[in-house]
Each structure stands twice: as C-alpha cells, then as structure tokens.
Amino acid sequence: MARSFDTxxxxxxxxxxxxxxxxxxxxxxGYRGRIVNLDALTYAGNPESxxxxxxxxxxxxxxxxFFVKADIRDRASVERVFADYRPDAVCHLxxxxxxxxxxxxxxxxxxxxxxxxxxxLDVAKEAWKGRGEGETLFHHVSTDEVYGSxxxxxxxxxxxxxxxxxxxxxxxxxxxxxxxxxxxxYGLPVxxxxxxxxxxxxxxxxxxxxxxxxNMLEGKPLPVYGDGRNIRDWLYVEDHNAAVWxxxxxxxxxxxxxxxGENEWENIRLLGRLIEIVAKEAGLDAGELRSRITYVKDRxxxxxxxxxxxxxxxxxxxxxxxxxxxxxxAETVRWYLAHKDWCARVRSGEYxxxxxxxxxxx
Ligand code: NAD
Ligand code: DAU
Numbered sequence: 409m410a411r412s413f414d415t416x417x418x419x420x421x422x423x424x425x426x427x428x429x430x431x432x433x434x435x436x437x438g439y440r441g442r443i444v445n446l447d448a449l450t451y452a453g454n455p456e457s458x459x460x461x462x463x464x465x466x467x468x469x470x471x472x473x474f475f476v477k478a479d480i481r482d483r484a485s486v487e488r489v490f491a492d493y494r495p496d497a498v499c500h501l502x503x504x505x506x507x508x509x510x511x512x513x514x515x516x517x518x519x520x521x522x523x524x525x526x527x528x529l530d531v532a533k534e535a536w537k538g539r540g541e542g543e544t545l546f547h548h549v550s551t552d553e554v555y556g557s558x559x560x561x562x563x564x565x566x567x568x569x570x571x572x573x574x575x576x577x578x579x580x581x582x583x584x585x586x587x588x589x590x591x592x593x594y595g596l597p598v599x600x601x602x603x604x605x606x607x608x609x610x611x612x613x614x615x616x617x618x619x620x621x622x623n624m625l626e627g628k629p630l631p632v633y634g635d636g637r638n639i640r641d642w643l644y645v646e647d648h649n650a651a652v653w654x655x656x657x658x659x660x661x662x663x664x665x666x667x668x669g670e671n672e673w674e675n676i677r678l679l680g681r682l683i684e685i686v687a688k689e690a691g692l693d694a695g696e697l698r699s700r701i702t703y704v705k706d707r708x709x710x711x712x713x714x715x716x717x718x719x720x721x722x723x724x725x726x727x728x729x730x731x732x733x734x735x736x737x738a739e740t741v742r743w744y745l746a747h748k749d750w751c752a753r754v755r756s757g758e759y760x761x762x763x764x765x766x767x768x769x770x
Contacts, residue, residue, distance in 0.1 A: 421445030424645065444493045482527075503520060510576035540595065541595075544597055552602050555570060556577075566663075587600055599656065600663070609743040617737075639674050642669045667716070
C-alpha cells in the first residue's frame with residue numbers, strides 16, 4: 409500500500425532539485441498535504457525560485473506551504489521545525505552540491521553533508537519515537553558519485569561497493585551510511601536514492617549545462633575540462649523528482665534505489681548538441697559558438713564515467729523517464745533565455761566573488 413503524508417519537511421527546497429520537487433508535488437503529483445521548506449539560503453538557495461508557489465500555496469493562499477530559513481547543522485533550529493510543524497516525513501536534499509567547490513573548500517561539505525544529515529536524522533529519531541514503519545519516513549536524496557568512477561563498460565547497481573573520490577562524494581557517502589545506520593540501529597524508517605546528473609530549470613549556473621548556456625549567450629569561452637571525454641548520465645530534473653516521490657510512497661524501508669537517465673554523453677558531444685539547440689533557440693551562429701570551445705586544466709581526480717543501472721526502480725516500482733534528452737534540453741535552454749533576471753540575481757554577490765577568486769585565475 410502506498411504511504412501518504414500530512415506534512416513533509418523538504419530540506420534544501422530553495423535549491424535546484426528541491427524547488428523543482430516542491431513545484432512538482434503541489435502542481436503535478438496531486439499531493440494534498442503541507443510542505444515545510446527548510447533551507448539555509450546559501451549561495452545556491454534562492455527563495456525567488458518558488459515565489460509563485462509561495463503565493464498560491466503559502467499563508468496568503470491555500471496555507472499549505474511554509475518556508476523556514478534554518479541551517480541543518482543547527483540542532484535547536486531543526487528541533488523547532490519538528491515541534492512547530494510535526495512532520496511525518498522528511499525529504500532531505502540540503503547539501504553542498506558542487507564538486508569543484510568541494511575540491512577548493514571541503515569543510516562546508518563535511519559539516520553540512522555529514523553533520524547536517526546526522527543532526528536531521530537524530531532529531532527525527534527523537535521526534536518520531538513510538539511511531540514506526542508506515543507512520544513516518546526519512547527519504548535521503550543522494551548521488552551516483554558515491555560509487556566512484558567506471559571504465560568504458562559496466563554500470564553502477566545498488567550492490568556496487570562505495571568508492572567516493574572527491575570531498576563532495578565522500579561527504580555524500582558518509583551521509584548515506586548514517587541514514588542506513590539509523591535504520592538498522594534505531595529502526596528509523598528510511599529510503600535512499602542515488603541519482604545521476606540532473607539538468608533543467610533553476611539549476612545554479614556553476615554546473616555544466618547552465619554554465620555553458622549562459623556563456624554562449626554572453627559571448628564567453630566554453631571551458632571543457634581535460635580532454636572532454638568524461639561521461640555523465642543525464643536526467644531531466646522532473647523525472648528525478650517523480651522517482652523520488654515514487655520511492656517515498658512505495659519504496660521498501662531500509663533500501664536504496666538508483667535513479668538514472670540511461671542517457672550517457674561524453675561532455676564534448678553533449679556540448680556540441682547544446683550548441684545546436686542554443687543556436688536554434690537564440691538565433692546564434694553555431695560555428696561561432698563552436699569556435700569558443702576552450703580546453704582547460706582538468707578537474708583534479710576527475711571521475712571518468714558514471715552510468716546507472718536503474719532497473720530495480722523500473723521493475724519494482726514502475727518508474728520510467730518521461731522526457732527525451734532533446735526535449736528536456738530545448739525546454740531548459742528556453743527557460744534560461746526567458747529568465748535572464750533570475751540568472752543575474754543568483755550570480756551576483758557571493759557566487760561572483762567565488763568565481764573571481766577561484767576560477768578566473770586559471
Ligand atoms: P543545490 O546546490 O542547487 O541546492 C542545495 C540547497 O541546499 C540550497 O538551497 C542551499 O541553500 C541548501 N543548503 C545548503 N547547505 C545547507 C544547510 N547547512 N542547511 C540548510 N540548507 C542548506 O543542490 P541540488 O543540485 O539541488 O542538489 C540537491 C540534492 O540532490 C543534494 O543533496 C545533491 O547531493 C543531490 N543530487 C544532486 C544531483 C544533481 O545533478 N544536481 C544529482 C544527484 C543527487
Ligand atoms: O552525478 C551526480 C552529480 O552530478 C551530483 O551529485 C552533483 O551534485 C552535480 O553537481 C553533478 O556533478 P558533476 O561533477 O558530474 O557535474 P558538473 O556539472 O560540475 O560537471 C559535469 C561534467 O562536466 C564533469 O565531467 C565536469 C565537466 N565540466 C564541468 C564544468 C562546470 C566541464 O568540462 N566544464 C565546466 O565548466
């Protein structure tokens with residue numbers, strides 16, 4: 409039987425995947441309960457991404473959407489959210505999420521991703537004492553990067569041993585282990601998902617696809633790391649969120665599920681495809697865009713290939729990807745073209761300063 413929830417705390421709901429998840433739950437999944445968006449609003453969190461949702465479902469509207477600015481590392485704040493809203497589910501996305509940043513400054517990754525996850529788990533365990541399976545759920549959103557790097561063949565399954573290789577993936581692996589430890593040791597009902605690379609609207613323009621789209625529009629070079637032949641498996645963000653919701657409702661407690669696009673692309677090939685789409689949608693010259701491709705110094709420890717076997721999720725829970733890559737990319741390009749103001753605002757301030765100090769020197 410499917411689980412149903414009255415109040416879900418979504419952590420990291422002002423970020424890329426979290427804001428798309430909240431939008432998806434209210435507008436597409438038919439979720440009838442309340443959502444509390446708990447987010448510290450780091451450089452990557454932007455409440456503006458949910459302004460329309462806040463107007464429609466917040467206090468002035470249906471009264472089912474709440475925003476709380478709080479840090480998951482701060483136990484007292486997390487306890488207050490549990491006391492004030494009495495959630496029966498947590499969908500945990502809050503994290504430091506960018507691999508390059510983790511290489512230059514790993515500390516925030518350890519404190520937010522490991523200690524923050526621990527804090528949430530521990531508060532949930534205390535708050536949900538006496539309420540067991542079927543009554544509460546902690547869903548943890550994680551990454552395929554915990555499995556390490558593949559050669560030319562093979563796929564990550566749920567049985568692949570963890571082998572994280574960047575501070576980001578090591579911190580996510582640590583958080584995954586804590587989630588499973590809280591299930592096995594204390595009986596906390598949990599589900600866990602490990603997903604491949606997402607793309608779509610509202611993604612912070614430090615990640616490959618939005619960074620390249622904006623650089624194309626702004627006449628800047630298109631920086632390709634190393635030989636450009638690293639491979640990622642791309643999934644449209646709404647397909648990821650549909651999978652997360654499927655797992656929250658019907659996934660088996662104590663189990664992990666891989667989520668992927670079954671859509672592998674070498675970075676340089678993906679960039680070629682993106683150039684064609686941007687040229688068409690923005691009326692630019694594809695040849696001129698191609699001439700701006702610039703090979704730059706490789707990312708240290710750059711994982712070569714990720715590829716996900718998501719057959720468990722497909723076979724057991726009936727999920728499937730709904731968006732083709734061409735459709736999803738065109739949709740994404742059109743969104744960035746129509747939201748230049750959003751891009752300008754998220755790139756001002758802290759992110760600009762970080763780029764200037766860490767990137768543009770190379
Ligand atoms: P993001 O960087 O866009 O958003 C992260 C959000 O977490 C932001 O709103 C930020 O303000 C918030 N946050 C950061 N530190 C916090 C703290 N200490 N307390 C409270 N809030 C805090 O990230 P994203 O790309 O949306 O990723 C969301 C989750 O999904 C992460 O856990 C990430 O590891 C995982 N994931 C991402 C991808 C991807 O391709 N982006 C793929 C698989 C898994
Ligand atoms: O696999 C899931 C992971 O995907 C998530 O867990 C992470 O949160 C998310 O950031 C993403 O990690 P990647 O490192 O794969 O994504 P990124 O967009 O940073 O880079 C994608 C690929 O493109 C990678 O091989 C590095 C390369 N790249 C990236 C940038 C930003 C470039 O060649 N040039 C660039 O400027």
